[in-house]
Amino acid sequence: MKVNHLTLDRLRELPLPIPDEGSKEQRGTVLVVGGSAEVPGAAFLAGVATLRAGAGRLRIATVESAASAMALAVPEARVIGFTETEEGGIDPAAAAARLPALAERCNAILIGPGLSAGATADALVHALLPAGASSALVLDAGVIAGLGAQAGAVRSCGGRAVITPHAGEMARLLDIDRSEVEANPLVAAQRAAETLGCVVIMKGAQSWIVPPSGEPWLYSGGGVGLATSGSGDVLAGIVAGLLARGTEATTAAAWGVYLHGQAGRRLAERVGPVGFLAREIIDEVPAILRDVDAGPSS
16 A cells, blocks of 8 residues: 655645635634633634634634633634533533534534543534534544544545544544554554544654545654644644635645644754643744745645
8 A cells, every 4th residue: 555655745746725815714714612621721722723824713612711711812713601511611512502603604613622532522523513514624632532423424524524533532433452553553544534434643653644535644753742732732723724724634634744743843953852832833833834835726
């Protein structure tokens, strides 16, 4: 089987849509659903990353207790506060009633940052998948484990969904041992891509980008410093921002992994190989896009 090695030269064959002019609406709207009383920052990191990747507008739906602070921290976003459970998570019943309307006219939806796996995460995905039928989707973190039970709904997205598991999340999704995923991450990613009909970003020291059909991509860059709290939220946000701009799912996944990894390389050179923060990854993205001269799509 042929494997595409993810390099800048190869990515330049897949240019990103970058309009020379036009309104923020033309660069797309992203809805980020996530966060909890204990981990509100995950939705913050993901949301800001969507804008740094070039999305035009941002909506963040999170727990009520974090909404006011989130709105001040991200004044560029419309922030919606949902009623909370006793454990400090998003109340799924209250969210389900409002999510379909919030998802309307959104070009990309990211759900999962800061959510724990379980009934609440599953209910939020169930509420969003029909509403997100016309939107590209990124499914991240706590929502990944329960996707097997909703495989038909994910498949109905027609290949416009991306999931971003690490080894533990992939193991729970496939109901296998983590060591089995770590022994052969490509096989696990291919199984998930086939089951869900989506693009899989299998995160690790080397990252695999596996479409539901076609050849996989392998990225070996980035560095150990990217293994830090919040880094995955940033990656998911970058991919969602690229999707909102109209980028095809596999292309958005490949560019997202490259931008995230290149940001890690730049920070490793300037700050040190470890110790830089996820929030610093975000700020590197616009300059990388400028420097690689992605150019408008033809």
